[in-house]
Amino acid sequence: MQNKKMKNAMQGAFILTFASLVAKVLSAVYRIPLQNLVGNTGFYVYQQIYPIYGIGITFALSGFPVFVSKLIAEQETEIQKVKIARRAFVILSGISLVIVISLLSFAPEIAGGMGDAGLTPLIRCVSLMFIFMPFLAVGRGYYQGIFQMIPTARSQVMEQVVRVAIIIGVAYTAASQNWNVYRMGTWAMSGAVVAAIVSTLYFLRLFRKKIFAPLPSQAGVSLEPVTSYSKLGKRFLIEGGTICLFAAIIILLQLIDSFTVKNGLVASGVSNGNAKALKGIYDRAQPLVQLGLVVATSFSTTLLPTLTKAVQKHNRYEFKRTVQSMLHISLAISVAATVGMITLLPQINRLLFGNTEGTSAIMIYVIAVILAALIATYNSVLQSVNVFRPAILAFFTGLGVKLVFNRLAVTKYGINGASLVTVLSLAVILICMQIGSPDSLKDNLKLDWRFFAKLVLASGSMALVVNWSKLVLLGLFPDVGRIELGIIVVAVVLLGGLTFIGVAIGVRLFTIREWLTIPYGKKLLKKIVR
Template identity: 25%
Template sequence: MHFAYIDIDQILCKKGLCMKKQSLVKGAFVLTVAAFISKMLVFSNSIVLSRVLGPEGIGLKKMVMPFMGLMMTLTTIGLPVAISRLVAEADAQGNREKVKKILIISLVITGSLSILAVFLSVFGGKVLARYFLTDPRSYNSFMAMIPIIPIGAVSGVLKGYFRGRQTMNPIAFAQVLEQIVRVCLTYVLVQQLIPLGIEYAAAGAVFSSVLGEACSLIFFIVMFKISHHRKFRVSGLRWSHAREAKKVLSELLQTGLPTTGNGFVMSVSRAMQPIVITKSLAMAGVSTALITRQYGMLTGFVMPLVFLPGFINQSLGATLVPAISEANAKNNLHLINRRLNQAVGVALIVGVPSTILLYIYAHELMSVIYHAPAAAPLLKLIAPFFLLNYLQSPLQSVLVGMGYAKRAMINNILAKCTTVALIYPLASNPSLGIKGVILAICIGVILETILHYFAVLKLTDYALDTPTIIKILGAGMAMGCIGRAFFIYLNDSLPQLGGTLILLTGILVSVIVYLLLLGLLKVIRRHNIIKIPLIGRVLYVLFPK
């Protein structure tokens, strides 16, 4: 299996060089690196906020953050994904006029919705803060959030354009730039505003997010102008051809609306689950205090660890949609299958060791990170099933890229409804309790993966790269056995090192063993490794040619 990576030196590329089309795995790698850096910056930002604002200020800020996400969903209505698909198709066909129409129509739609959202937010802010956010002091934070609505809407359109052009560098750099600006300005604004009151300091923290998004938008505009579309002219379009514009609008909404619908389904599902779970556990005879404790362990300890490597899936999904759209525009099913196998391979290379490490070190991870060893059985139960979650993103991206976003949405709805429906009969069983909740979630994951797989199979006659998958699974299981044996040896021989250091050493040795096994099995080759920034030239000697 062939994996290629982009050299981080391309960060220094100038003008048109940055706009060079990238391969599927190169683009995914760029976004993955950016996502990892962003996660670290977000973590640093959370530390700064927790120390300066305290729990009360953090609470005021967190109250408005869900509305920020909701506003972005309503104003973009899934258009970034639709734009990436249609731009990739138009680019493959050499149809620049259609690219112009896609961008202009998208900007008109998002601009109009942004104006409406801003109007409603400004005039309804006090009512929302008083009756829905439960604390009138959150009004300042809510008003500070409003400017991000039009800024984020335009950024979303340009992100979709760059994804469609399969040039992920601008998106990656903008993502990191946004977080750097946010982290730097958060401390400054909060310190300046905290003498006025905690509510103003929280608003300053929110406004730092707006300024970060604004810097990101400026960067996108600059990169768009220095691309080969810098001579982009609206006047060149013949708007008298209303039928063509209507067709483009229909194509945008065909993908955008199901994507938005899927987001709403996810939101509703997340809102309903706590209610159904607590009621079900109460029916099983679980005390209120224990329900709260078990639900907290599942959602606060177990699920964050399970989803920790999730940015890999997000990066793959973002790059795979336009890549599949391009191949679909050329009616090249062989290329679609090859790119899907590439994405599945990368997802499993990350997912298999993550799943195995969570399983074999469940007790140690829960003890060291959360001081909650009682949550370890829950992690061991759910981790193996969530390996399938790594397959969902590539499969769903193929459906969206081929124009079947509605099918993907229906699959997601069926899976989420099944999960919610099964929680009550399983969790209310006294012999299962909270484990019944996990089983319901896992059945939903299995069902969604199966539905996506058969939908893709029907469209493309897709064939899994079984030999490579077997090699990855074999390397992962061998890694688990060797790594765990080494961990036990250290724990017995050198207990004075401490649990945390022994755990980190065991995980590090496990990962090294896994990479070496992938090299020996020729899943990863030397020419793939040498292209990894910073450490590639050091590690490549360990891998066969």
């Protein structure tokens, strides 16, 4: 029964993983025409405000929905689930109102802090998307809490398709009509608002038929352990806030970059125009990191209700095995993605953005994929047993490192310095979480040296094959265009992926149980046996 539940949860994770992958691919793809059409400075304008959008989408997609799903999973009856969803909606509406009013009121001051007053209309535009956060967070959280991942997946893809279509249309229009970069950025950000409206309409039936519908006479069922708005509000602040912070960890580090990188470059003697262009080049790393993280974060967040159930039933053995499986899978995927990207980065940079500028900074930055994947998994484990203090302290310690050292590093080392401090901040968070975790959990979070050795062998083999095949193909076809380069990159990626999987199977990187919990893992094992 436990294996079946875990398999169902893993299948749900794969559904969200696939949807997230589609959304993140779209999120990466639209930046290619955007950057090519509007240039590094136009890309800088958009990316300066993107972290605010990123925080909003995190709250509405992978932050508060995860916490709401946990609340829903804790309830025993359908009426309790509906009542807790209603209260969550009221609390989130209050949070949303505060954010919208704050961003609209203080947009000039925020833009001034970023060193560019022209960003004010972009901030005001993107603030409107927070109006729809309560609908999206509660709708997605409700379905995830009853282990129905398809509605969340559909809404996520729908939202990104609409947003990307608007952004590409705006970029084309801006280039053809010679708009200034700030007008382009404002209209591009409007895509986030329209997309939020469309996604909200998808959940309208749920709210009309269930969340806002009159309850039957037995609605007086107790809501224990959450019996009041004050208690639920406290849980939203501590538990929900912690989930949101860690779900948005990369975005928050990028927000600090928005206030420090361009200003730090100017302080080092770079002209204002060149500083904007360099910040645009530095921001090329963001879509790559998003793509690398999508699988690992989908696993860690989707399994939170399952881990909570295991704790409630005091099944320590099953809990430990689940944690170990998630650590193995998340770490393996993130390491493979990072090693692959670093090996191919000069070609990926040229393929996506037309040149290899900023390659060294991006190479450093993508190491964040491994650290952020581990942090997400650690946080899910701590959340599942209602331990928050170590995660919160670790988070603010790492954020403090970024705040204190980022501008200094940028002034001395340029955009490479910003990448280094990002990686350092994440490493500090991970170490602090490990040290601060309760002794009862430290054993669950350990990875033995044999797994590391096997992972190094698999990823190292992949790196050798990717590098060798890349050199051979580029040697056979020198001076290729971007289309031909894209074909080469795809071929090399496929070859590298097959190599990693083959070596992983050969050295038994995953246990049979871990393979079996992965959808289609059983079929793969049968083919291997044959």
